[in-house]
Amino acid sequence: MDFAISDEQRMFRDTVYRFAREEIAPLCEEADLNSEFSFEVWRKFGEMGLLGLPVPEKYGGSGADFVTSCLAGEAVGHAGVDGGHTLAWGAHTYLCAANIMQHGTEAQKEKYLPKLSTGEWIGCMGLTEPGCGSDAAALTTTAVRKGDKYILNGSKTFITNAPLAEVFIIFATLDKAKKHKGITTFIVERGFPGISTGKPMHKLGCRASETSEVFLEECEVPVENCLGGEGNGWLIALGGVEWDRSTLVAPFLGGQTFILESCARYANQRMAFNRPIREFQSIQNRIADMKVYLEAARLAVYRIAASKDSGVALNPLTAAVNKMYLGDRGFEMSSAAVDLFGGYGYIHDYPVERFLRDAKLGQLGGGTSDIMRMIVARFMMM
Amino acid sequence: MNYELSDAHKGLRAEMGKFCREEIAPGAALFDEAPPEEAAARMRSNLKKLAGTGFLNLLLGEDLLGSCVAGEELARVCPSTYLAAVSSATAFGRTVKRFSTDTQQERYLPLLAAGERIGAFACTEREAGSDLAGMQTAAEGKDGRWILNGEKDLVTNAPLADFFLVLAWTDREAGLERGMTLFLIDREAIGMTIGRPLETMGLRGAATAGIRLENCSVTDEALLGGSVGAGWDRMQALLEEIKLALSVLCVGVGMACMEESTRHAKAKKAFGKPIGLFEGVGAKLATMFTLNDIGRMMTCRAAWAMEQKDPEGPVLASCAKLFTSEAAGRIADLAMQVHGGHGYLKGAAVERLYRDARFAELAYGTSEMQRAFIARDSLDRFRAA
Numbered sequence: 001m002d003f004a005i006s007d008e009q010r011m012f013r014d015t016v017y018r019f020a021r022e023e024i025a026p027l028c029e030e031a032d033l034n035s036e037f038s039f040e041v042w043r044k045f046g047e048m049g050l051l052g053l054p055v056p057e058k059y060g061g062s063g064a065d066f067v068t069s070c071l072a073g074e075a076v077g078h079a080g081v082d083g084g085h086t087l088a089w090g091a092h093t094y095l096c097a098a099n100i101m102q103h104g105t106e107a108q109k110e111k112y113l114p115k116l117s118t119g120e121w122i123g124c125m126g127l128t129e130p131g132c133g134s135d136a137a138a139l140t141t142t143a144v145r146k147g148d149k150y151i152l153n154g155s156k157t158f159i160t161n162a163p164l165a166e167v168f169i170i171f172a173t174l175d176k177a178k179k180h181k182g183i184t185t186f187i188v189e190r191g192f193p194g195i196s197t198g199k200p201m202h203k204l205g206c207r208a209s210e211t212s213e214v215f216l217e218e219c220e221v222p223v224e225n226c227l228g229g230e231g232n233g234w235l236i237a238l239g240g241v242e243w244d245r246s247t248l249v250a251p252f253l254g255g256q257t258f259i260l261e262s263c264a265r266y267a268n269q270r271m272a273f274n275r276p277i278r279e280f281q282s283i284q285n286r287i288a289d290m291k292v293y294l295e296a297a298r299l300a301v302y303r304i305a306a307s308k309d310s311g312v313a314l315n316p317l318t319a320a321v322n323k324m325y326l327g328d329r330g331f332e333m334s335s336a337a338v339d340l341f342g343g344y345g346y347i348h349d350y351p352v353e354r355f356l357r358d359a360k361l362g363q364l365g366g367g368t369s370d371i372m373r374m375i376v377a378r379f380m381m382m
Numbered sequence: 383m384n385y386e387l388s389d390a391h392k393g394l395r396a397e398m399g400k401f402c403r404e405e406i407a408p409g410a411a412l413f414d415e416a417p418p419e420e421a422a423a424r425m426r427s428n429l430k431k432l433a434g435t436g437f438l439n440l441l442l443g444e445d446l447l448g449s450c451v452a453g454e455e456l457a458r459v460c461p462s463t464y465l466a467a468v469s470s471a472t473a474f475g476r477t478v479k480r481f482s483t484d485t486q487q488e489r490y491l492p493l494l495a496a497g498e499r500i501g502a503f504a505c506t507e508r509e510a511g512s513d514l515a516g517m518q519t520a521a522e523g524k525d526g527r528w529i530l531n532g533e534k535d536l537v538t539n540a541p542l543a544d545f546f547l548v549l550a551w552t553d554r555e556a557g558l559e560r561g562m563t564l565f566l567i568d569r570e571a572i573g574m575t576i577g578r579p580l581e582t583m584g585l586r587g588a589a590t591a592g593i594r595l596e597n598c599s600v601t602d603e604a605l606l607g608g609s610v611g612a613g614w615d616r617m618q619a620l621l622e623e624i625k626l627a628l629s630v631l632c633v634g635v636g637m638a639c640m641e642e643s644t645r646h647a648k649a650k651k652a653f654g655k656p657i658g659l660f661e662g663v664g665a666k667l668a669t670m671f672t673l674n675d676i677g678r679m680m681t682c683r684a685a686w687a688m689e690q691k692d693p694e695g696p697v698l699a700s701c702a703k704l705f706t707s708e709a710a711g712r713i714a715d716l717a718m719q720v721h722g723g724h725g726y727l728k729g730a731a732v733e734r735l736y737r738d739a740r741f742a743e744l745a746y747g748t749s750e751m752q753r754a755f756i757a758r759d760s761l762d763r764f765r766a767a
Contacts, residue, residue: 001384001385001386001387001388001391001447001682001686002383002384002686003383003385003683003686003687004383005383067383260760261764264760264761264763264764265764267761268761268764268765278757278761281750281753281754283757284753284754284757284758284761285753285757287756287757287760287761288704288752288753288754288755288756288757288760289753290760291697291701291756291757291759291760292701292704292705292756295680295683295698295701296676296679296680296701296705299676299679299680299683300676300679302383302385303385303679305383306383306384306385307385307386309383310384310386317671318675320668321671321672321675321676324668324672325672325676370661370665372668373661373664373665373668373669374661374664374665374668375668376664376667376668376671376672377658377661377663377664377665377667377668378664380644380647380658380664380667380668380671381644381647381648381656381658381659381664381667
């Protein structure tokens, strides 16, 4: 066992942290308040090489490993960047670009990765449908091969980045009777005939990210845009979980550090009954619980990243444990942060209000906590 | 970064697991109702057997991660034996190993590692637990000797221990950080009396009693490391290691609860299917798994930090102890629920584990004290300039 990071990783993390703190974070609270995606934030992500973080350098990316990607994510969250922009970043990089990087043909990689890596194109992934979320194998979007094209029909919902996206990773079924073995993945461009997106949804949290439905009506996709071969969509979706449970949640982990620091500063300076509130045990308890959570959550995230970097296949049990623990306990800790700030925690001027709203997604997105418990229980009952 | 155990530690775990299942597990339930002499004899024999595997020597050494890995296997089958072993080899033994003179090392450690003799650590008093300022036990220097007077309470291993590490004032005026000293006192020392074994709720195999020191007269040889006034710092070092040991205890108890519950959830049927296939029971199993899994990582993380002499070690050890001890309580509660009425009966493994689980939230710094310590560390980092 070795929990240390390399000097190179540490330097990269610190550089990202400083840059995000000085250049990006100041733009974020207002963007969240207005539920507005900031292209300036996006450009700065791109400038720092974050949008193609794991993408090999020959395709215009930064060629980072999992641990380094997590460190960058943690640094950005720690700097105080809101959950909306980090979610947009994560969906773009890990759900869209990383899928093309892992499963794409050489031609697909050359075509899509360079512009995704700079951020000139924004990417998204469409798996969830109005009628199926956690039960993704029940999806109903169809794909039919017609000559040198596939014709896609159906709709997707809750798709992060969809209103802004140029590149869509879409899951559809070639044969519903084959259940998950019929699921196939496609790279769809906004310019293809028959694809459109809905109006951005008004969300509880992660507000600066834009989320909408995606409609596919007789959408024509060239055969060369099938990603990873027919019938392999389910495996691609499962593989995405590896990113989802580590790199994608790393900014949230950093956000928790940011919140702990905000709480500690506030507790040191806020007075009540002639003493700083840090002297009250109920305040200390919250700080301590946040710190314990942070240590636990960090171990959980980096365990997956480290094992991915050493080439070990993701343990689905571990992945589910991470998702549920980070999500559930993370939300409790965000709520504790609001309690610590009292009335000030309930207004937007302090970041804890925003963070509480953002944190709720941790229990829902990418498989609910309920589903995670079912997955773990199923393994235990085998 | 690498979260995998080394091959050596994996081998250690497998060997220790096998030994514990074969040699220790069969007697684990017998501690509960056994008369004190019988329980003491069984514990002596367990410690002797453990010494034979090299486990006590491992606890005395610098491979903290290895101690955690092997220790979990023991705690899983017999939490009482684990607590007795670490009270002797970690609380007493490691402290002697780290801070004593060569003569003291030779006198105590080989016998301890061989399981021939047992150690205990005596600190708590009726009026002084987390707040040591209220401690009464004092050693007075007189004619080249030290005369100790006072009473210690809740001393794990006291009924069977041969050697005691006793915390006493040597200079009350000098305050906590300068005025306390650790003494090495033999069971046979004149003026030393061991109280009757106390009836504990759980961990009943780890015999506990108070001790009384009445004009107990010792020479400078009894001063740990030959020094006066270093008691506080050494206590902190001891506490850091014992917090880690308690984390291991809790993960072991949690694992045992989880295994019993999983077995039961597979075997017991209701409404035509194993109860574990119902979402409500399944979710409890999943929670147990999660808490054990993360608790073990936190324990290993703290052990690693301590091995690296990372200044974060004490805080991480507190985080691990706080997390795992509260997790063990919760897991034991869930295990009871999964077992239903049959878990509530004397003789049920989860009934014993439920009582065993409660200890670590109280011992060597209550959860309240851990939180205060952890919070102070974070708060102090972010004071306004």
